[in-house]
Amino acid sequence: xxxxxxxxxxxxxxxxxxxxxxxxxxxxxxxxxxxxxxxxxxxxxxxxxxxxxxxxxxxxxxxxxxxxxxxxxxxxxxxxxxxxxxxxxxxxxxxxxxxxxxxxxxxxxxxxxxxxxxxxxxxxxxxxxxxxxxxxxxxxxxxxxxxxxxxxxxxxxxxxxxxxxxxxxxxxxxxxxxxxxxxxxxxxxxxxxxxxxxxxxxxxxxxxxxxxxxxxxxxxxxxxxxxxxxxxxxxxxxxxxxxxxxxxxxxxxxxxxxxxxxxxxxxxxxxxxxxxxxxxxxxxxxxxxxxxxxxxxxxxxxxxxxxxxxxxxxxxxxxxxxxxxxxxxxxxxxxxxxxxxxxxxxxxxxxxxxxxxxxxxxxxxxxxxxxxxxxxxxxxxxxxxxxxxxxxxxxxxxxxxxxxxxxxxxxxxxxxxxxxxxxxxxxxxxxxxxxxxxxxxxxxxxxxxxxxxxxxxxxxxxxxxxxxxxxxxxxxxxxxxxx
Numbered sequence: 001x002x003x004x005x006x007x008x009x010x011x012x013x014x015x016x017x018x019x020x021x022x023x024x025x026x027x028x029x030x031x032x033x034x035x036x037x038x039x040x041x042x043x044x045x046x047x048x049x050x051x052x053x054x055x056x057x058x059x060x061x062x063x064x065x066x067x068x069x070x071x072x073x074x075x076x077x078x079x080x081x082x083x084x085x086x087x088x089x090x091x092x093x094x095x096x097x098x099x100x101x102x103x104x105x106x107x108x109x110x111x112x113x114x115x116x117x118x119x120x121x122x123x124x125x126x127x128x129x130x131x132x133x134x135x136x137x138x139x140x141x142x143x144x145x146x147x148x149x150x151x152x153x154x155x156x157x158x159x160x161x162x163x164x165x166x167x168x169x170x171x172x173x174x175x176x177x178x179x180x181x182x183x184x185x186x187x188x189x190x191x192x193x194x195x196x197x198x199x200x201x202x203x204x205x206x207x208x209x210x211x212x213x214x215x216x217x218x219x220x221x222x223x224x225x226x227x228x229x230x231x232x233x234x235x236x237x238x239x240x241x242x243x244x245x246x247x248x249x250x251x252x253x254x255x256x257x258x259x260x261x262x263x264x265x266x267x268x269x270x271x272x273x274x275x276x277x278x279x280x281x282x283x284x285x286x287x288x289x290x291x292x293x294x295x296x297x298x299x300x301x302x303x304x305x306x307x308x309x310x311x312x313x314x315x316x317x318x319x320x321x322x323x324x325x326x327x328x329x330x331x332x333x334x335x336x337x338x339x340x341x342x343x344x345x346x347x348x349x350x351x352x353x354x355x356x357x358x359x360x361x362x363x364x365x366x367x368x369x370x371x372x373x374x375x376x377x378x379x380x381x382x383x384x385x386x387x388x389x390x391x392x393x394x395x396x397x398x399x400x401x402x403x404x405x406x407x408x409x410x411x412x413x414x415x416x417x418x419x420x421x422x423x424x425x426x427x428x429x430x431x432x433x434x435x436x437x438x439x440x441x442x443x444x445x446x447x448x449x450x451x452x453x454x455x456x457x458x459x460x461x462x463x464x465x466x467x468x469x470x471x472x473x474x475x476x477x478x479x480x481x482x483x
Contacts, residue, residue, distance in 0.1 A: 070280070086151070100141060150251070402441055431471050439470070
């Protein structure tokens, strides 16, 4: 090493370079508090916003976007939850540190043992031996807070990198899943091998380099072993980029738990990934805790569910787009019915059942100042024809039965419900001739699925929606009683 390089190295170590380390260290504590407070505020609100956005757009997502969202949403929610807990702990430690500094400023001597009353020699000796001084307490709290802040950033970046790989896997499944043996089949197989690589590659690198090459130094000169270690290190860098995480990881590992830190961290990551996916799946169900055994979701599928009634829907119901009627009590002679169009599962079926419109995406007509009345009438005819063709295509998805009798959907029209964030079919079923009282509406999605040759393995075979309601025409027709 040259004299100039040695002088520069000495300057860096002593903190006398362009920016003094001591001056930076004085600012770091304040920045930690600011970043922790702002981040905690953002992290508490971010998962709710992510879920609300997902619920609003899930019926209109393509398979690629839905696949990426299915992995990014739980991973990001888990990152937010873990970081929020750690930031709360960090703020608590920093608050303790600030309190100790305040005590030091007010009472420089710290604990004045001779002034304490009610302490005998035994208790005083024990406390003097166990309790640190103010200076040592301040130093320890500062060390814990700074270490925790570094652990937070390391964990967040590592989880984000893993989430990025999972998102890439799901996007590939959405784009090429059909050609790779099925979207769900590919995701299950690729996800399994991704997690195997995530854990096996660092373990194999440690086994070859940290055990074999370390205990048998002669093997470190073998080209085959050195090549294997380099290949494994390159693969490990895909999950833990050295330039991004290397210094933080090795500093934490060497100072906290040299042997168990990385293994413990990866076990925590696996737990977070599994837990977040479980919470994501449970979040789409009514019984999230899985405690209701005598009235399960399977049981109520043939009973009454509020998601089928517009008057009883909640925001969570948008996750599962379902046929809708206004309310459980119908007082009119016509029953309004809305049948949703969900591109994710409907498009693969419609491409088979409605090949004439496959791949056609007609656009809305733009404004033309030179438009003529004849051209406007022609355009209106085209619009009506397109609406009729779309309605005829969507009708092939559904079969509707009222008290077991198949109902005609010829009068149903294609519609857009901005209040629901959905498009689909809207129409009215006649109730005249029925007896007042309870009735049973059954809506079948994809009747006769055996007629479809669909390669997408994520598309359900057949779904039945049971919607009980009460028809009470007397309440609407009965005149008000005279006073």
